[in-house]
Amino acid sequence: MPADADWARALHTLWLAAADMADVTGMASHVYALVRGLPGVTGVAGTRWTGDRPVYARSLDRGTEPLTLPAQPDPSPAGAARLRALLARTDRAPMLAERDLTGDDDGAFAPERDLLTGSGAKAALECRFLLGDDDWAALSVGLASPSAGDRMLPLQLRQVCEILVALHHRNLVGRSHERLQMEAAFLAEASLQMDESLDIEETLSRVARLAVPAVAEGCVVHLIRPEGRLLPVARAHVAATAQDWLAGIARHDAWLGRTLRAAAGGRQGVVLRGADLDGGPFGPRAGGPGAAVRALSVSPLRARGRALGTLTFLYQRDDDGISDLRFLDDLARRAALAIDTSTAYEQRRLHVAQLQHHLLPPALPAPPGLTLSAAYGVADASLDVGGDFYDAVVSGDRVALFIGDVCGRGAQAAAMTGLARHTLRTLLEDGARPAHALERLNTTLVREGVKRFVTSLVVVLTPDGDGRRMEAASAGHPRPLIRRAAGGVEEVPVSGMLMGVLPAARYTETTARLDPGDRLVLFTDGLSEARDDSGTMFAERLADAVHRCHAPPGDAARALVALAEEFRSAGDDDTAVLVAHIDTVKEGS
Missing domain, CATH: 3.30.450.40 (GAF domain)
Structure with missing residues (x-):
């Protein structure tokens, strides 16, 4: 097999080993063994620095494990000079330097010089690389003579260092992302507690x-x-x-x-x-x-x-x-x-049992010609917070309603719920159409690399004679129902891909007319998936429940959730319901 194929396979093996390492220091045994086996190499030395202070030094001569020397806390002028030369490179790529070990270099190549001369080296090839602004390292190989190394050695040494840089940056990004997720989860949980x-x-x-x-x-x-x-x-x-x-x-x-x-x-x-x-x-x-x-x-x-x-x-x-x-x-x-x-x-001496849920609006608006009602039902108070959310945005005579659900439960789901709700609210306040609002939120979720999917339904109501014109778009959410004033119940045929999965998801809008006395019912799957003792889902009775729900407009959502709770004996998903009642215009008004 050609030498370049052997080297490619060795680099691949090194990269696979790097996938399981939390830090570049854990790669010492793999890296040193690989580099020590290159033609002409008598020994390997590596150092890690913070600015001009060496953090550690390691070397490998004939053994299978690198020898780690104690950290030297004193600053090194030579280390500072080596860092300045590295920072001076505009591309910030690993920097190669040839070293003659036979003369006196006044400590310019310390501590690697002593480590490599002990292996019989007369020359060295050094590769310096940046890990951060003042975090850097050097990997050096000792050679029996300046010409002892293979002609491919500079490239091979640079490639190994590039793998170490990529590993370090990957771990930095991963730790930063994990920490941000943990902080977001903690803040969400703290807000809920408060x-x-x-x-x-x-x-x-x-x-x-x-x-x-x-x-x-x-x-x-x-x-x-x-x-x-x-x-x-x-x-x-x-x-x-x-x-x-x-x-x-x-x-x-x-x-x-x-x-x-x-x-x-x-x-x-x-x-x-x-x-x-x-x-x-x-x-x-x-x-x-x-x-x-x-x-x-x-x-x-x-x-x-x-x-x-x-x-x-x-x-x-x-x-x-x-x-x-x-x-x-x-x-x-x-x-x-x-x-x-x-x-x-x-x-104000108001007797309130608890603050409104952090992820839900404290109150719904009261737009002219509409009565809005909402209710939130917790399936099991002993479980973590769910991901259901809803809101209403009024801009002039335009009323935007939305409801949604984040997959799963717990603090991370709560953090995503806040992101989804506030993003949709901001977009709808700026006049976005339902489909456009969902596309923008989907783009945000995919860009953030979320691990949970989100469903949502957005509805915009605008005046249309004595009623309202409805434009709706859905991202994997249960279809809304319309209870007509005459008594019938219709399902709005709107559907679309759930969010947080495909970056280029597109959504379409469905229109309908709502007449005075009609009710539009938006809900999350906790309502339809509630089960009784026999396993029957409330979805089979949902249309009839909406038809029989004659509560006043302001109590409609609460009454519908109460019907589901009476039915439920199983199901651990929370329920959110948002109802818009088209008010009947009184004569003479």
Whole structure:
């Protein structure tokens, strides 16, 4: 077999090994063994750098496993010069350099020089490559003489380094995407928790309990009382023995009080580490549980231009585990809005059992000539949040209705539900047609690389004489029903590909006329797929249920969900129903 075919097969094997590695350092055994076997190579050396500081050095002479040397924390002028030369390349491609090991190079090729001369090398070929702005590495091979290596050696060494760069970038993208997904899921879950109660302290206690240990080892929430004093209202710590200690620090420590007051007046959060913690109850110079705290983050709780308090996290983990300030400030903004909303309800003395679901509109509009009603039924309160959503958008005499469902349950489904609902609402507020709105949302979902599909139905109602003209488009969603004023029930023949699967999906629109007294019923599959004890689905009785539902227009959706709940004995999918009733024009009006 030709040598180039052998090399191609070796690179393919190396790439397959890279697919299972979380970091380029895990590739050492594979890479060093491959390069050491190239013609003329006496030894292999590799180094990893952060700026001008070597992180580690490895070498392979005759053994099967590379030898790893201790990290050298001192900066290296030669390392800085090598990085500058690499950064000077406009294409940022791996950089090759030939090295003579027989003379004195004043440390310009340290520590690789010593590692390779030990293998009997008189010359070396070095390949430097960037992994980040100041994160770089070098892979070098020792040669018995400058001419000892094969003529293909420079290309082969560059190809190996390019695989390492591709592996590193792939892992960076994967970790970033995974972290963003986890943050989105946590924010969605936190919002749901905060939306379940109008009691401020209970709401914030849930946030603190949810955040520990997912975000940090400790969490404290302070609110600004009317007299201006910061008062702790919620706390949590991963160690049960530290609970009382944290409560005392949060209420009485003067250093923490000053730090929180300074942060409360800002617009963005701060993270304190090292010397920033001096003088306070945290950090290595502190005593008790505070000595384990390596960092402290404080985000202001602000809503509608008002400072409400602070959200503080205590970290005992490495820097890599400390959450991004953007994420922490986003969580603080959501908490502040929940506090502000709860406060507003308390001030108005409105007796509300719970805040509207975070993923659903707080109220439906009341456009002239239409009565809208909506209801949401939870199939099983012990399960995670579902992905059903609906909304209504009024623009002049144009009314847009939409309803949808994200596949699956849980925090990730909730995060996608928020994305779908807010995207559709924005597009429809800008006047998009039903088919165009679905196409735009589908493009967004595919571009984001979502792992769940989404169904939705969009309807636009415009005046048509004494009734309304309906234009509808569907993305894999159950077909809506029309209950005519005369008593019949019709299914609207609209269909289309569900979203989040094909990037070029196109949707078509179906039209119909709604006369005074007619009702348009939009619903999710939780309604039609509810089952009784015999296994019969509610879909078989849905048209009759819509026909028999004589509730007032404002209660129509709630009444229909109640009929399904009476029927249901099985089915764990939530139900959303949105009904539009075409009002009858009274004489003389």
